[in-house]
Amino acid sequence: MAELKNDRFLRALLRQPVDRTPVWMMRQAGRYLPEYRASRARAGDFMALCSNPELACEVTLQPLERYPLDAAILFSDILTIPDAMGLGLYFETGEGPCFRKTVRSAADVEALEVVNTAEQLSYVTDAVATIRRELNGRVPLIGFSGSPWTLATYMVEGGSSRDFRRTKQMLYNQPEVMELLLTKLADSVIDYLNAQIRAGAQAVQIFDTWGGALSAAAYQRFSLAPMKRIVDGLIKEHDGRKVPAILFTKGGGQWLETMAESGADCLGLDWTTDIGQARGRVGHRVALQGNMDPAVLYSDPARIREEVATILASYGEGSGHIFNLGHGITPEVDPASAGAFINAVVELSPQYHPSNS
Amino acid sequence: MAELKNDRFLRALLRQPVDRTPVWMMRQAGRYLPEYRASRARAGDFMALCSNPELACEVTLQPLERYPLDAAILFSDILTIPDAMGLGLYFETGEGPCFRKTVRSAADVEALEVVNTAEQLSYVTDAVATIRRELNGRVPLIGFSGSPWTLATYMVEGGSSRDFRRTKQMLYNQPEVMELLLTKLADSVIDYLNAQIRAGAQAVQIFDTWGGALSAAAYQRFSLAPMKRIVDGLIKEHDGRKVPAILFTKGGGQWLETMAESGADCLGLDWTTDIGQARGRVGHRVALQGNMDPAVLYSDPARIREEVATILASYGEGSGHIFNLGHGITPEVDPASAGAFINAVVELSPQYHPSNS
Numbered sequence A, B: 001m002a003e004l005k006n007d008r009f010l011r012a013l014l015r016q017p018v019d020r021t022p023v024w025m026m027r028q029a030g031r032y033l034p035e036y037r038a039s040r041a042r043a044g045d046f047m048a049l050c051s052n053p054e055l056a057c058e059v060t061l062q063p064l065e066r067y068p069l070d071a072a073i074l075f076s077d078i079l080t081i082p083d084a085m086g087l088g089l090y091f092e093t094g095e096g097p098c099f100r101k102t103v104r105s106a107a108d109v110e111a112l113e114v115v116n117t118a119e120q121l122s123y124v125t126d127a128v129a130t131i132r133r134e135l136n137g138r139v140p141l142i143g144f145s146g147s148p149w150t151l152a153t154y155m156v157e158g159g160s161s162r163d164f165r166r167t168k169q170m171l172y173n174q175p176e177v178m179e180l181l182l183t184k185l186a187d188s189v190i191d192y193l194n195a196q197i198r199a200g201a202q203a204v205q206i207f208d209t210w211g212g213a214l215s216a217a218a219y220q221r222f223s224l225a226p227m228k229r230i231v232d233g234l235i236k237e238h239d240g241r242k243v244p245a246i247l248f249t250k251g252g253g254q255w256l257e258t259m260a261e262s263g264a265d266c267l268g269l270d271w272t273t274d275i276g277q278a279r280g281r282v283g284h285r286v287a288l289q290g291n292m293d294p295a296v297l298y299s300d301p302a303r304i305r306e307e308v309a310t311i312l313a314s315y316g317e318g319s320g321h322i323f324n325l326g327h328g329i330t331p332e333v334d335p336a337s338a339g340a341f342i343n344a345v346v347e348l349s350p351q352y353h354p355s356n357s
Helices: A008-013 A034-043 A046-051 A053-066 A080-087 A106-111 A122-135 A148-157 A165-173 A175-199 A216-233 A253-260 A275-282 A294-298 A301-315 A335-348 B008-013 B034-043 B046-051 B053-066 B080-087 B106-111 B122-135 B148-157 B165-173 B175-199 B216-233 B253-259 B275-282 B294-298 B301-315 B335-348
Strands: A089-092 A096-099 A141-146 A203-208 A245-249 A266-268 A287-292 A321-325 B089-092 B096-099 B141-146 B203-208 B245-249 B266-268 B287-292 B321-325
Touching: A008 A203, A008 A321, A034 A046, A034 A053, A046 A053, A046 A089, A046 A122, A053 A122, A053 A335, A080 A089, A080 A096, A080 A148, A080 A175, A096 A148, A106 A175, A122 A141, A122 A175, A141 A148, A141 A175, A148 A165, A148 A175, A148 A203, A148 A216, A165 A175, A165 B294, A165 B301, A175 A203, A175 A216, A203 A216, A216 A245, A216 A253, A245 A253, A253 A266, A253 A275, A253 B253, A275 A287, A275 A301, A287 A301, A294 A301, A294 A335, A294 B165, A301 A321, A301 A335, A301 B165, B008 B203, B008 B321, B034 B046, B034 B053, B046 B053, B046 B089, B046 B122, B053 B122, B053 B335, B080 B089, B080 B096, B080 B148, B080 B175, B096 B148, B106 B175, B122 B141, B122 B175, B141 B148, B141 B175, B148 B165, B148 B175, B148 B203, B148 B216, B165 B175, B175 B203, B175 B216, B203 B216, B216 B245, B216 B253, B245 B253, B253 B275, B275 B287, B275 B301, B287 B301, B294 B301, B294 B335, B301 B321, B301 B335
Parallel strands: A141 A203, A203 A245, A245 A266, A266 A287, A287 A321, B141 B203, B203 B245, B245 B266, B266 B287, B287 B321
Antiparallel strands: A089 A096, B089 B096
16 A cells, blocks of 8 residues: 555644645545536446445545545445345435335334345445555545434435434334344444455545434434444554544534443534534544534635634634534535635644644 | 523523433434424414414414423524525425525625514514413523524525525625624624513523534634623623523533533534543533433433433532433334333433432
């Protein structure tokens, strides 16, 4: 493997000194980029794009051609694991992801088998290896997975949901069935992320998109506990380097203290949390990633720069901050606005790392 | 006016001793009740139900016939104010509320006039007076309004939204235009709630359904500040009795400390906040209302009772807790499950008020 030329992101995840705050964007390879839309049109559909390592590599690298980003993230979908479990993932226009089969009874849960990535999801590890080769040490590559709770919501509901009625019905009425489902998913995610690490992922992120829909107590048991199981099961070092793990619970701002005890190296923050306050609460234990409201990218470059400056000042001096949006970049954003955002981080952040300038 | 026979709700809002924890449910007059669906079918559509004082009174009283609730809440819609401002509210099946006109430019905002409730929304105050008369002192009546920020999102987007793109574009790019809109809305809400109080509302609640979509800083300026303006402008006492004000920001659990400084008497909590921790943070300044996950009502009576017991124990001994759901009851809930919830509060809560048994 080529030597890593830019390790700013990995160093910040471990709260080691950096020359400036590293930056990447959730969903940076996405529909806001015309070159992405062209690749997707060529692929036919979204899953064709995910399941073809060459195409997945192509779109992963696209944002790096435009912007001075400090990390690449594997292009894939969070629902590859339930698909590999046999639920039959497909995408309905305007509806988002759907499954042909659902998981609603104890028997359904018992019938599920933990995923074997090498056998069932080799297209993902092939994509990781391809991207690592093509990156050629430019920036580190992030692998990722959905969280067990987030995956479970899609599996039980059969797709997206507003109120997670059936999933919560299982959670409240049959908590032991829900725990069995979550344990099978956690073990699948461990296998999946470790396979990504062995294939070349240099950090991993767990996306807990729907953890914030849970009550405070239910979050601890049904979302955080399975994520902690994953963190415990992850390969800690690979190829002579620590592999940091990032936990991102959207809407999890009230629970950062317990998230910081999970063993993860970094917590992702959405934009509802003040990052300076978050640092005060947990920053001596973990790095923090985030957290500009993606909707700021609908405003003009001066306003975007102002918001970046506010967040940098709120975090303050020193390492441990990875700049990102508080959620994925949205399809309607002008690529020039994303550029204004990233340039603002590059230009304004060195002053917060004075001993390394 | 008839003497109030059950003032448990009003006493708890002011943290005065009570014999048991009072309980009501957001959206308690709603689609989960067959008698509500029958009234609505007779009315023709939702706005016909809201704008007819006799029908609004009929559905307001329906849940009180079934359950030992400690408060009634005016049956109305949160979007009556923008409708009175001339935007033309209508309901599209499956789409929720829509406006024929939107408010997107500085000129649009400048053209808006503060609502005069007596002239433009007398159907609401007529409903309040009718309900007070029919309640005949049984329980107190809650008046309500949407928060300025929440109303603004519908006015700018023209209906419901996922990411509030246009509203946030105005907020970030033209903050002074957004503030003018919010000030006009706050002044309209003051007039509206004071008219409800004069007509007989004995407490008022401000529903900030979408405040939780804002960043920590934007929430303070664009949602909480206009709500504080409202609280400052409300009639504090009517008919010899204090009129308590309740602030409910869904997703506002991180901001309770500043909400408690708004002058409101009570904060509504959604289910993501641990109510015991919330009490520790702010309970010496305000009462707390909430906060069971409405999805618990999809589980069986024993499980519902268990969840009620957990929340009562978390709040602990003493007054200042009004039991409620963390958001509105959903249409698919079995009315018997709502009954199990309310009965559990009635039966399990007296032990937390020992000096008043």
